Amino acid sequence: MPFNRLSALWGMLAVLSWLATGCSPEAAPPEAPPTVVDSHVIQAGHGAAVTRLSGRVKAAERTSLSFEIAGEIRRLTVDVGERFAAGEVLAALDDERYRLVARQRRAELREAEAVLREKRQDYRRQASLAEKGYVSATRLDAARAALGTAESRHASAEAARELAERDLTLTTLEAPFDGSVSRRHAEPAERVGASQPILEVISDREGFEVETSVPETLVGALEEGSRHEVIVPALGDAASPATLRHLGTQPRSSNDYPVILAVDAPPAGLRSGMTAQVALSLAEPDADATLPVPLTALVYTGEDRVHVLRITETHRLERVAVEVVAIDDGRARVRGDLAAGERIVARGAEFVGAGQAVSLLGEGPERYH
Structure with missing residues (x-):
């Protein structure tokens, strides 16, 4: 029958369609391949933490x-x-005007002295006559008032003369x-x-100093009186010990605090205005408390929060918050939940995230795109 042959044909098409779809309409999509990352193995920290900053030489007294x-x-x-x-x-x-003013003030003072002598003599005479009853008390009071006025004018003239002579010396x-x-x-x-x-x-008497600035994360590792080193590139990288003289309490732009170091032994030829490199030795009671990592491994997420991405044994990424203690020569010394021998993302950490599967650059089969 034609109808039976048509039904058999539709059945065969259904079986072929089911085989083409993998036998299961609910099969999960394949997992994305791991992202290739450049990694760094953390080494143990040794020695004192040193941060190098740029500064400028200035005269200590100016x-x-x-x-x-x-x-x-x-x-x-x-x-x-x-x-x-x-x-x-x-x-x-040009002191001509000031000399003339001083001469005028001296003349006014001499005039005031003459008036004062006259009023003083008049008062003495009136007082003597008042004792004998020859003048009234009113006349004596008038002489006393005139004497007081003369004394005030004399004091004013003397002060004016002193100011004029002072201006002349200035x-x-x-x-x-x-x-x-x-x-x-x-x-x-x-x-x-x-x-x-x-x-x-x-x-010349107070020598030289170098002014620089440090980020707020390093302020707690510095103290006044501590010893550091100053290097002057213009003098063939001449180095000199330096003493931290001033640590600012108010930040400048970008939360950087001013630091002033006195150059203890200025190298020959040092001049105000030269650029300098300041090697700050940071206080670190426990040398094992910090670990060196590449600067490119740090990820800043705002408000002074910093983290790195640790690579686990299963090649998954973990986010680890760290504190930057020092920065030196392309590296940062950090404190956090890290240990020597662990592996972290060395660069490009801002393009991957926690929980992501990764493979290490230079390990495993090459991928071509």
């Missing part, structure tokens, strides 16, 4: 010199780079110490205001 009064600069005796001795006149203003700018000029802000014949910077000078 200041900006200015006149306390306004005027026109008559002369400047030094230029940038020139040396001077303490007490030497470095600049002077027309010269003297060196506060032995040193040299690092910058000049004005020129002869230029009119300057009070407290306007004229010269920036540095001293």
Whole structure:
């Protein structure tokens, strides 16, 4: 019958379709191949932790010199780079106006002294006559008041004379110490205001210091008075011991804290403004407490949270939170739930995540894409 042959044909097509689908409509899709990662085996930490930072050399004693009064600069005796001795006149203003004012104040003082002598004599005379009953108490009071006024005017004139003579002495700018000029802000014949910077000078007597900054994670490992090392590339990498003189309490931008180190033995040729490399030896009571890892293995997730990805024996990734204790030469010394001999993702850790299956670069069969 045609109908029976058609039914048999549809049955054969159903069997073939079932075989083509793998005999099970609910079979799970195959698992994705492991991601290939570059790994690093953690080594045991040895020795003190050292962090290298960039800094700049500065004179330990430096200041900006200015006149306390306004005027026109008559002369400047030094230029940038020139040396001077303490007490030497470095600049002077045109003092003609100040000399005239001082002369006027002296004359006013002499006039006030003459008036005071006159009123003092008059009061004494009136007081003597009042004792004999020849003058009234009202007249004596008037003489006493006139004497008081004369005394006040004399005191004012004396103070004005002292201020004028002081201003006259301030027309010269003297060196506060032995040193040299690092910058000049004005020129002869230029009119300057009070407290306007004229010269920036540095001293020879206090040596040099290096200023740098450290991240907040390292502040607790430093203390004032600790010894470190300063290296100056411009002088052939000349090195000198340095003492930490100041550790800032207020952060700069990006939570970096200022640090100032005194150069204990300045190398020959050291000058203010040179760049320096600061090797900070961080306090670390337990050398085994930190482990070195590549900087590229660190993953920052905001708000100072840092982690690495540990590779387990089953080649799965585990997230391990760490604390960065020091940074030096492409490595970071970290503290956390890690141990020497464990393997972590060396680079590209931000592109993989915890729980992910991985294979190690350079191990196992090559994959071609």
